[in-house]
Amino acid sequence: MRWSLQKLAPRLAVSSALWYAASFVAVPTAAAGAASSAAAAPWPNGPFATSDRWMTDRSGNIVTYAGVNWPAHIDVMIPEGLQYQSVASIVSKIKSLGMNAVRLTFAIEMIDQITHKDIPISKAFTDALGQENGTAVLQKVLKNHQGLFDENTTRLQVFDAVAAECAKQQIYVHLDNHVSKAGWCCNPLDGNSWWGDKYFSVDNWKRGVAYMANHGKKWTNLMSIGLRNELRVPILSGGTPEPYNWDTWYNRMREGADDVHKANPDLLIFLSGLNSDSDLGPVVNQQPDKPLVSGGTANFSRADFKGYGNDKLVLELHYYDILRGSKPQDCAEVDQELDEAGFSALGNASSNVQEATDRFPVLLTEFGFPQDSSTYTQTMHRCTEQFLADRQAGWMIWPLGGSYYIREDTQDYDEPWGLLTHDWSDWRSPEHIQNGLLPLTNASQAASGGRPPPPPAKDQNQDGDDGKKSGGVQRRSASSMGLSIAPLGLWAAMTYGIISLVL
Ligand SMILES: *[C@@H]1O[C@H](CO)[C@@H](O)[C@H](O)[C@H]1NC(C)=O
């Protein structure tokens, strides 16, 4: 998601949505060794697991997500774009890039309604868009999906259709709980920020993520789920948020992960960071005592995730220029920031970044920028894509579509950041596709299919004791990202709050 200070001139975009599209596990490549047995295993060859810094399929071959965010968490709570194009043609567009994954976002509110009294898509559209426009948009959706949807189709049946089409075209699905109350995410005032926030009920959240994990058992291609998108400081929300600190994060994430694992033990579980998913320091560096997440004493331990801590946990981060304030000078600066945020858990971190105490797969599940003919060449964006290719990290760009049914009260909202045009028919930036995304997807596929290399002998202690010690002596400097970026996000949040009060 991205949040924008609409009443201010500059657009403060933060982000969201992920899709992935990734790789053909059946195609062995040169990356990390020869894949031999994979060709025989039927796609998707799950369940997936983790091995050191890699995600792997059932045969132990590397899987690297390369994909895109497909939002389905905004007011209507139906995957976007279906009034313009069919599910099949949209998935074909994704496939044409060589992507292998989709980050499909959902709102907890949808599950609240399902468990109370579910509604058909006809009502979903008129509730969100009004009788006249809702009916008109529904008719377009039905016209594009004859024989597939009718007025009584439910929202979850639309999700089912998206997952089925993705399976048909060999695209993995990653579910992401984006918000509690449906709507554009993620300004700190929206009541969706943190456990206990106005709309962020702990119980409903746990029920919702477990419900979707369980429901997704009937999708052959649901491989993973993100517990919550962009946790952030709750401000002026009208709720009673729990303390914004590392201990709350750790305890609640564990509870959510336990419930998801109980509902569907096959899924990889993605943990997103603090400060709008810009900081995983406490997981990666055993460093709970940072100024903005003070009060925490818990130490991250895989053993606390009973039965799945060793092979199901994946880390995710987001990277947007609004979170950093100024533009980076060069790729070294981008590499260092991404490593400090948590990519160091891949190993091979920038030379001046503290070595991570443990290894995890780390994915950039959101990044994005306006899809015009030149923005992708800016240092920040060019270097981010280069980083993902060089480090063989998985990713999902934000977002797929060029418009939303409704966003922040504007219907048929145009999305200049969308890979696709307003009517989801073509690429907005053929230049970025050709010179940025195709080479990146290609590089990510090259990382798939091979065997993970054996972990380096050094610093691979399973119990983490030695790692913790070395993490302890190599604390990172105060100039690192956690300290430079987070306050900016907070500053932006507070500015928004103050301006809202004034207006
Ligand atoms: C209904 O749709 C029309 C055409 O897209 C748009 O101009 C109008 O603002 C919409 N109505 C509302 C209430 O948003």
Ligand SMILES: *[C@@H]1O[C@H](CO)[C@@H](O)[C@H](O)[C@H]1NC(C)=O
């Ligand atoms: C939708 O459900 C209503 C009420 O059960 C029924 O009258 C109507 O025929 C259904 N519509 C379709 C297209 O099946």
Ligand SMILES: *[C@@H]1O[C@H](CO)[C@@H](O)[C@H](O)[C@H]1NC(C)=O
């Ligand atoms: C976390 O680790 C530190 C350093 O090893 C230790 O002092 C602290 O007591 C630990 N916290 C908990 C809750 O065990």
Ligand SMILES: *[C@@H]1O[C@H](CO)[C@@H](O)[C@H](O)[C@H]1NC(C)=O
């Ligand atoms: C990462 O480090 C390992 C050893 O720790 C090395 O074998 C590998 O080549 C490195 N990869 C890159 C991309 O530098």
Ligand SMILES: *[C@@H]1O[C@H](CO)[C@@H](O)[C@H](O)[C@H]1NC(C)=O
């Ligand atoms: C994809 O990678 C292969 C080698 O791995 C290379 O030959 C080809 O040119 C690449 N294509 C693009 C679009 O980068």
